[in-house]
Amino acid sequence: MGDTTASTPTMTAEVEMIPITVDFSGGLEMLFSNQRRHSLEIPATDKDGKPCNIASLIGYLCENTMKDPRRELFVLDDHIRPGILVLINDADWELEGEEAYEIQRGDNILFVSTLHGG
Amino acid sequence: MSRKNGNYTNNHMGDAAQNGVRDSLAPEEFDRYSRQMIVPGMGKDSQLRLLNSHVLIIGAGGLGCPAAQYITGAGVGTIGIVDGDVVETSNLHRQVGHATSRVGMLKVESLITHLRALNPLPNYVAYPFPISPENAAEVIRGYDLVLDCTDNPATRYLISDICVLLCKPLVSAASVQKSGQLIVLNCPPAPQGLVDNKYAPCYRCCFRKPPPAGSMVSCGEAGIMGPVVGTMGVMQAGEAIKILASGLHLPGSEGGNLREPTLLIYTYELENTIGPFSFRALKMGGRKKNCFACGENSTLTLEGIKGGDPNYEQFCSLPSAKHTLPAEERITASEYNAARISGKLPDGHILVDTREKEHFSFGSIPGAVNVPFGKLLTSAAKIKREGGAGHGILPHGVAEDAPIFVVCRKGLDSQEAVEKLKELGMDNGGKRKITDIKGGMQAWKEEVDPTFPFI
């Protein structure tokens, strides 16, 4: 699948796709077909031509990857819901610019639900 | 006072840990702690620091039991344990500090009984009540380090806030189902308001807001694997021992996690052996300027907390949008059963049980079919999006006008399921009845079948 969807520079009208991995942990994987790792090709730019950032990735995941309808367990008022940490290449997204971080080829984005049990 | 140390007998050691600073080891201690003292980096000084330490373990459950065992084994001088619960049989698969013979006993008493058998030398202090805003500062004040082994967000924020105000390092862990998390906070501790990035974060710096109440909980209880929570508890003890033995908690310490606060996550997959991503170490930020508790302009005080400000319960329990169906769409478990026995249930009806398949596997009402809640919602959303008959949610062979009953674990999911089915038009404009069984299988056990294996 990776081979056939790789970007083809000759077709300039097509949006460039960038390969990333998105991981879910702490129970969030339940909302994403019980699959912890998703290898995705996402459009490098959004519909307004702006580079894809974490905010647009969250929208993309809701539209394309999340089969469970309980969106409110992942997003709240268009932002990631409280109690979910976002890690960009294993670092807290607050160290990287949060929602505004522009996604790079090969990035790993991890969503972790904070646990409280014991 | 410390000169007398050579003469300590067993009985006096507890007093010594409380009143004086130990500067030598009794022969019995040499023997007991020898294998850990010869580990490179440990030695006599480290062992003495452990003997002179006071550690508080809040929560005597799945995290607290394994943590307490290793804190005790290592020879920490004073060990306080806080918990208001009593031991239940369903605790025992993971709470390894309790025992079948102690079911019904206060957890702190049960655990201390176990710990004394392991090591009679430490001084044990029991706090047989839950930690609360009123008592937290008094309980925590006398200790060098705190282990958060509790099980809910409100106490986690409370404990962290008190640790910030009293300058105590905090080793925090949590675990649910097949996941665990661990982080060392506030270490080395720095006074509230001191903020440039070199100070260690508190719990609020890392987890600014709690999840909305009930966000990951459906009607079914989440469950927990013993070795997962046990691993996290043992690691808490490991972090605490390091911190105390090496003096990382002392102000001005150059060591510790101040440069690289790290959240460790553990994921346990039932259908897979350990793999490259079973453990992940995630880089967290340092102390935050605008943190509510430790930040620059924080107004958090011990007096405030004691007086109910902030309100931790409210902070952690944003209202959930659950509502109740009208009476005509509901039936009690005993009414359903009476109709079932007397053959008065409508012809061709179907009973949908929306519990998870693991719960369903232990038993169900005769004739029930299992459509787990998450799956039901997913199919409903797909039908809404792509069109198609709502009927596809139900098993094949069910008549299109068959009345539907819905039951879940405790009676919340089933009501939502009734609404979803109606949204899809499956009530045929009111001609087909879709009914919720009030109170779910819990009510079934209470009202109809006391032997039902309700989990």
Ligand SMILES: [Zn+2]
């Ligand atoms: Zn803080």
